[in-house]
Amino acid sequence: MVRFKRMRFIKIFALLLGLLVWASSSAWAQGVTLIRDAEIEHSVRTFATPLFQAAGLNPSRLEIFLIxxxxxxxxxxxxxxxxxxxxxxxxxxxxxxxxxxxAHETGHIAAGHTFSRGDQMENAMLKAIAGALLGLGAGLATGDSGAAAAGSIIGQDMAMRGLLSFTRGQENSADQSAIRYMRSAGYSPKGLLDFMEIMQDQEALLSSSQEPYMRTHPLTRNRVRALEHAVEAHPGEDEQLDPELARLHARMRAKLSGFLESEREVMRRYPESDTSVPARYARAISHYRNGRLDSALDGMDRLLEEHPNDAFFHEMRGQMLLENGRLQEALEDYQTATNLQPEEPLIRLTLAQVQTQLNRPELDQAALDNLAKVRARESDNPTAWRLTAIAHGRLGDKGRAALALAEMNYARASWNEAVGQAERAKKLLDKNTPAWLRASDLSEAAAREADQQN
Structure with a gap:
């Protein structure tokens, strides 16, 4: 959708494939839009990490994507x-x-439910999903300040109805696992029960009108009863919720509303009479999205007066300035945000982008330093490699610039372009140095991928 083109909330552009999926009849797969945002990803990870750990899973090996x-x-x-x-x-x-x-979805992962299907067509669909996600990372393949690398993956509804639906037995198993994970992490499973009660309202609707979750996760009275018994067995458990989790959740919803919902809906959710931080945040973002930059900046300035060390408020203010060409001011906000949240690669990536766009020699090395830290966390990030190529080129290192372009194209699954840039790098770099050896490996790997694709 065009309106996301300028957002730090990253729109995913089609990169790899549109897949023809055959079920009872054939239909072109519809692409879905994935978004990235440092603050929301931070909050979701905060919620998910203790649940992954309770399930005995390594959080660093699991990926969460927002659609x-x-x-x-x-x-x-x-x-x-x-x-x-x-x-x-x-x-x-x-x-x-x-x-x-x-927690429930983690139960499916831990139990291996997603690997229990052996149908050849479904395996092909899974391969397509994996291919479409190649190079997603922190993407930004288009070069826009709010962009990210992307994939067009199989249409959600088609996938949900077949490949990704679960049996009642698997659902019961995932529920029981979720209860254990929630309690092990110190939280009440009442939240899952509350969600199931929301789903119960869908039962009376025709299948075509039900929410996708209801159609792919069959709900039974036994499931709800089991959750009710689990909650009743530990009265008062839900009163122990960490206020910080509630704060993160409220901020996340406000940000999504400000970016994704109409101005009328934002004002309905967060009227002017609501002076809470989430409400003011949502309204400031909505003002920005609707072209009222002065009002948006005023809202962010007031929030920052109260919360000067909030990295994500600085990031949001920086985005507003960046998207309106005020690069020097944006640089200050992104530098502050990076100092406050040094482990957030998306913030550091945009800082490097601003440094590169300012096109000042003294900032090119600073950009390279930031990009190296981004790549250490997200090595297949096409935009990190693209900006690396620009900075190296300005500093006169044509060999490393070509190598970075090879890395960028490999991350984007542009195999032929990757081979071309890798071979160019080999000619410019000193033979048998680590950089030359990496260029050689890239050239061979990309050539193999190109042959398989053909």
Whole structure:
């Protein structure tokens, strides 16, 4: 959608494939839009990490993706990938509801439910999903300040109805696992029960009108009863929620509302009479999205007066300035945000982008330093490699610039271009140095991928 082109909330552009999926009849797969945002990813990870650990899973090996879709849905695919619709986050009323869903989906991952299907067509669909996610990382393949690398993956509805749906037995198993994970992490499973009660309202609707989650995660009275018994066995458990989790959840919903919902809906959710931080945040973002920069900046300035060390407020203010060409001011906000949240690669990446766009020699090395830290966290990030190539080129290092372009094209699955840039790098770099050896490896790997594709 065009309106996301300028957003730090990253729109994913089509990069790899559109897949023709055959079920009872053939239909072109519809692409889905994935979004990235440092603050929301930070919050979701905060919720999910203790649940992954409770399940005995390594959080660093699991990926969570956000789908820009106002329907209520979440699903998992092989490889430890979990997808959450923005509509799900907006519909949850407290963090334990969202955590309950994450815990349930984690149960499917831990039990290997996503690997239990052996049909050849489904395996092909999974391969397509994996291919479409190649190079997603922190993307930004288009070069826009709010962009990211992307994939067009199989249409959600088609996938949900077949490949990604679960049996009642698997659902019961995932529920029981979710209860254990929630309690092990110190949270009440009441949030999952509350979510199931939301789902119960869908039962009377025709299948075509039900939320996707209801159609792919069959709900039974026994499931609800089991959750009720689990909650009743520990009265008062839900009163122990960490206020910080509630704060993160409220901020996340406000940010999604400000970016994704109409101005009328934002004002309905967050009227002027609501002076809470989330409400003011949502209104400031909505003002920005609707072209009222002065009002948006005024809102952010007031929030920063009260919370001067909030990295994500500085990032949001920086985005507003960056997207309106005020680069020097944006630089200050992104530098502050990076200092406050040094482990957030998306913030550091945009700082490097601003440094590069300012086109000042003294900033090129600073950009390279920041980009090296980004790549240490997200080595397949196409934009980090593209900006690296620009900085090296300005500093006169044509060999490393060509190598960075080879890395960028490899991350984007542009195999032939990767081979060409890698071979160019080999000619410019000193033979048998680590950089030359990396260029050689890239050339061979990309050539193999190109042959397989043909």
């Amino acid at each position: 820009e879709d106002d329907t209520l849905n979440a699903f998992v695919v092989p490889g430890g990938r979990m997808f959450l619709n923005t509509g799900l986050i907006l519909r949850t009323e407290d963090p334990t509801q969202l955590m309950g869903v994450i």
